[in-house]
Amino acid sequence: MRRFWPRFVSERAGLAAAAYVLVLTIVMLALEVMPGSDPHAITSEVMLPPSAAHVLGTDELGRDVLLGILHGIRASLTVGFAAALGATLIGVLIGAVAGFYGGILDLLCMRLSELFQVVPSFILAAVIVALSGPGLPQVVAVISLLGWPQVARLMRAEVMRIKHLEYVDAVRCLGTRETSILMGEIVPNALAPVLAAGTLIVGHAILLEAGLSFFGLSSADIISWGRMLNSGQRFLFNAWWLSVFPGSAIFLTVLAFNLLGDALGSALNPRSAGKK
Amino acid sequence: MISTILEISDLTLSYATPGRKLMALQGVSLSVGEGEAVGLVGESGSGKSTVARVALGLTPAGVAHIQAGCIRIGGRDVTHLGEDAWAVLRGHPIAIVFQDPLSFLNPVMRVSRQIAESVERHTPELAVAPRVRELLERVKLSASCAASYPHELSGGMRQRVLLAIAIACRPKLLIADEPTTALDVTTQAEILALLEELRVDLNMALLLISHDLGLVASACERIYVIYAGRTIEWGPTARVFGAPAHPYSEGLLHAAQTDRDRDGRFVTIGGDPPDLTHTGVGCAFAPRCGYAMAPCTEAMPEPIALAQSRSHMVRCWRYAEGSLSEPAGGMAEQP
Amino acid sequence: MTAPLLDIRDVSKMYRRSRTELVHAVRSVSLAIAVGETIALVGESGSGKSTLGRIALGLLNPDRGSVLVEGRSLRALYGSELRRLRTTMQPIFQDASAALNPRRSARQHLLQALAVRNAATEPEAITLLESVGLRPGTDYLERFPHELSGGQRQRLTIARALAPRPRLIVADEPLSGADVSIRGQILNLLLEIKRAHRIAYLFITHDISVARAFSDRVAVMMQGEIVEAGPTERVLTRPEHAYTRRLLAASAGFRLGGSKELAAR
Numbered sequence: 001m002r003r004f005w006p007r008f009v010s011e012r013a014g015l016a017a018a019a020y021v022l023v024l025t026i027v028m029l030a031l032e033v034m035p036g037s038d039p040h041a042i043t044s045e046v047m048l049p050p051s052a053a054h055v056l057g058t059d060e061l062g063r064d065v066l067l068g069i070l071h072g073i074r075a076s077l078t079v080g081f082a083a084a085l086g087a088t089l090i091g092v093l094i095g096a097v098a099g100f101y102g103g104i105l106d107l108l109c110m111r112l113s114e115l116f117q118v119v120p121s122f123i124l125a126a127v128i129v130a131l132s133g134p135g136l137p138q139v140v141a142v143i144s145l146l147g148w149p150q151v152a153r154l155m156r157a158e159v160m161r162i163k164h165l166e167y168v169d170a171v172r173c174l175g176t177r178e179t180s181i182l183m184g185e186i187v188p189n190a191l192a193p194v195l196a197a198g199t200l201i202v203g204h205a206i207l208l209e210a211g212l213s214f215f216g217l218s219s220a221d222i223i224s225w226g227r228m229l230n231s232g233q234r235f236l237f238n239a240w241w242l243s244v245f246p247g248s249a250i251f252l253t254v255l256a257f258n259l260l261g262d263a264l265g266s267a268l269n270p271r272s273a274g275k276k
Numbered sequence: 277m278i279s280t281i282l283e284i285s286d287l288t289l290s291y292a293t294p295g296r297k298l299m300a301l302q303g304v305s306l307s308v309g310e311g312e313a314v315g316l317v318g319e320s321g322s323g324k325s326t327v328a329r330v331a332l333g334l335t336p337a338g339v340a341h342i343q344a345g346c347i348r349i350g351g352r353d354v355t356h357l358g359e360d361a362w363a364v365l366r367g368h369p370i371a372i373v374f375q376d377p378l379s380f381l382n383p384v385m386r387v388s389r390q391i392a393e394s395v396e397r398h399t400p401e402l403a404v405a406p407r408v409r410e411l412l413e414r415v416k417l418s419a420s421c422a423a424s425y426p427h428e429l430s431g432g433m434r435q436r437v438l439l440a441i442a443i444a445c446r447p448k449l450l451i452a453d454e455p456t457t458a459l460d461v462t463t464q465a466e467i468l469a470l471l472e473e474l475r476v477d478l479n480m481a482l483l484l485i486s487h488d489l490g491l492v493a494s495a496c497e498r499i500y501v502i503y504a505g506r507t508i509e510w511g512p513t514a515r516v517f518g519a520p521a522h523p524y525s526e527g528l529l530h531a532a533q534t535d536r537d538r539d540g541r542f543v544t545i546g547g548d549p550p551d552l553t554h555t556g557v558g559c560a561f562a563p564r565c566g567y568a569m570a571p572c573t574e575a576m577p578e579p580i581a582l583a584q585s586r587s588h589m590v591r592c593w594r595y596a597e598g599s600l601s602e603p604a605g606g607m608a609e610q611p
Numbered sequence: 612m613t614a615p616l617l618d619i620r621d622v623s624k625m626y627r628r629s630r631t632e633l634v635h636a637v638r639s640v641s642l643a644i645a646v647g648e649t650i651a652l653v654g655e656s657g658s659g660k661s662t663l664g665r666i667a668l669g670l671l672n673p674d675r676g677s678v679l680v681e682g683r684s685l686r687a688l689y690g691s692e693l694r695r696l697r698t699t700m701q702p703i704f705q706d707a708s709a710a711l712n713p714r715r716s717a718r719q720h721l722l723q724a725l726a727v728r729n730a731a732t733e734p735e736a737i738t739l740l741e742s743v744g745l746r747p748g749t750d751y752l753e754r755f756p757h758e759l760s761g762g763q764r765q766r767l768t769i770a771r772a773l774a775p776r777p778r779l780i781v782a783d784e785p786l787s788g789a790d791v792s793i794r795g796q797i798l799n800l801l802l803e804i805k806r807a808h809r810i811a812y813l814f815i816t817h818d819i820s821v822a823r824a825f826s827d828r829v830a831v832m833m834q835g836e837i838v839e840a841g842p843t844e845r846v847l848t849r850p851e852h853a854y855t856r857r858l859l860a861a862s863a864g865f866r867l868g869g870s871k872e873l874a875a876r
Contacts, residue, residue, distance in 0.1 A: 175727060
């Protein structure tokens with residue numbers, strides 16, 4: 001792992017993306033500690049374009065757009081991370097077991113994953129929200145359930161490739177238990193593509209959350225970029241700042257996670273920067 | 277006077293990728309005349325596959341740079357030819373077959389169709405079906421094999437398909453890069469016999485590139501030995517393998533025959549194959565050479581003739597005038 | 612008559628290649644290896660020699676027949692007993708880069724192997740590295756597989772195979788991946804180990820000349836069966852089976868002119 005950092009740092013795009021995510025995280029944490037002005041505050045300064053007092057303008061209720069974007073980080077990042085984590089954990093477990101043991105277990109796991117893949121994501125999300133009410137945990141659950149099959153497939157394919165390699169047999173000859181082989185030898189080497197895919201899920205989750213908010217399916221007291229887009233779309237032509245800034249925030253954040261995923265993928269490969 | 281089909285003179289080629297520069301070839305000289313069977317022997321990192329590719333302009337553009345020397349095909353200088361011009365030259369007069377036929381055959385196309393493609397492209401004036409049948413006969417492939425997909429055939433049969441595609445172009449020179457390495461010993465013998473038959477019947481020259489000395493010895497009249505991107509010894513097979521001059525050739529020969537020394541240990545060349553990213557000015561073999569002397573680390577000697585006829589040449593300081601010296605303790609055996 | 616170290620009795624193994632196709636990889640093969648003996652298993656691709664090698668290592672269970680190690684049947688053992696017996700036999704594979712975990716350093720590989728006999732210490736690892744010619748051992752401890760040359764990787768796999776002090780090494784084409792000039796180095800190393808530790812070898816190869824140079828007995832395999840077996844000299848100079856003769860003829864065609872004794876230097 002000591003080779004990880006030099007390789008990661010050398011991927012400039014990934015580095016910029018990581019810095020961006022770090023900044024977002026710091027802002028989010030800072031706002032937890034020092035809330036500052038209330039982003040929900042309704043004022044009389046309605047529909048103001050960007051100016052010195054309100055750097056990104058105000059919306060139809062006089063709320064400051066910049067404050068909205070800064071507070072919206074929380075919704076996006078927490079949903080993104082939590083959902084990606086959930087999907088990755090489930091996917092890695094199921095994929096590793098299916099790939100390593102094969103047979104009936106593999107069959108069952110794959111049919112299960114297909115079941116979840118076949119469901120259209122947005123419809124499922126909307127149904128769950130309609131049934132259990134809006135809220136971040138629901139969105140996280142939906143995205144985890146929808147995202148794990150993709151991770152599981154990747155994991156399974158890697159595990160199936162690796163389990164035939166000679167070094168697995170060599171360790172078997174040392175008398176190692178099968179589960180130790182799976183956890184100790186195979187999974188660590190199979191994780192690289194999976195982790196890269198995991199970061200893509202973050203982007204996907206942020207988009208899905210934005211989409212749900214856009215359609216008004218998320219709770220009104222949580223500030224999210226999607227919700228801001230929802231309110232702003234009516235004023236697209238007279239108050240462009242209400243759509244452009246939240247939209248850019250979504251775009252940049254999703255892009256950052258995608259680039260991060262790329263950089264992570266190549267940095268985790270022990271051979272990528274070296275010879276052979 | 278037989279005409280020379282391929283002539284490579286003192287070629288220097290590097291592969292440059294961000295952060296790394298690899299000197300794949302550093303002064304390779306090689307020639308193949310009409311109807312000749314010539315061998316190029318080398319191990320991993322020797323540059324022999326690069327020679328195969330450079331002769332057909334197949335080195336990766338933008339990464340491979342020819343820094344010195346030249347390549348002539350049929351007398352014409354093709355060193356810095358563009359892709360369009362190369363497309364005309366590939367197949368005729370020079371065709372090539374590679375080591376792993378499965379990677380070079382279209383997996384979703386029947387084999388006969390792939391041969392037909394070659395016929396259509398290179399000899400459009402001929403009727404396709406009869407010509408394909410003729411080619412199949414020449415490489416001894418049955419019609420049922422021809423109707424199969426590549427993955428349905430054995431390694432030997434796939435190699436015959438590649439040969440059929442290659443000779444469809446009526447090449448004057450066939451370059452075979454490790455054509456039998458992936459095959460069984462008994463199949464190797466068959467393919468080699470086929471190559472020889474084709475060479476004689478079609479008056480086709482053969483450049484056989486391999487790490488297998490035995491293979492090259494049985495098939496070729498003249499041999500080049502390549503090490504770390506340099507041709508270090510060449511001449512008639514009987515001379516190069518009968519009385520190898522360069523210490524590397526000598527070591528290679530003994531290793532290939534699993535010869536043993538008086539203590540019963542296998543003769544080997546100590547050390548590791550050269551690292552082409554860090555090449556010095558001297559002889560690349562010096563660190564592993566039991567005869568290494570002072571000039572060896574300073575420069576590479578020019579080719580020195582070992583016979584009046586200048587047929588057997590070597591690049592080794594031991595043969596420079598007046599510098600034959602005692603070996604410094606025999607073959608250096610270091611791990 | 613002491614019991615053989617490895618006794619393979621009438622072993623068969625089949626694979627289902629497709630719904631209709633059944634491949635008999637190994638058919639009723641019997642082979643016995645005595646303590647300290649070297650047997651070369653010679654055959655071409657598809658002969659079943661690699662499958663037999665894996666059955667010998669206990670990595671594959673035969674469909675029929677039994678494998679006895681030091682007189683005890685592998686089939687009759689379970690769990691930790693089976694795992695312990697497995698460590699008496701160690702593998703060396705053809706592709707050294709696939710035989711090493713790309714994420715582990717040489718040190719980690721060796722410590723893992725040494726742990727089998729509770730000797731997982733750095734000095735032991737260094738001794739192992741130096742015994743396979745990777746000197747000084749301390750230089751190689753922290754290297755990862757991709758930082759080693761092909762020959763060095765193969766040496767590391769040999770060091771790992773030696774770590775648990777096995778009584779049998781099953782070497783499946785250990786020289787095929789190596790350059791010709793390095794093969795002698797690896798062969799010398801294996802010979803040295805054989806002399807020093809009295810380890811038995813099951814040497815699987817397609818190269819008859821290596822078999823000739825290295826082994827006491829030779830078994831020739833073709834399409835899952837052993838067609839001929841016996842002392843090396845006898846089998847290679849007076850072969851009885853047609854296939855053995857074909858194999859010898861094909862490799863002899865490439866001989867460069869007979870074995871030569873190195874002249875005094």
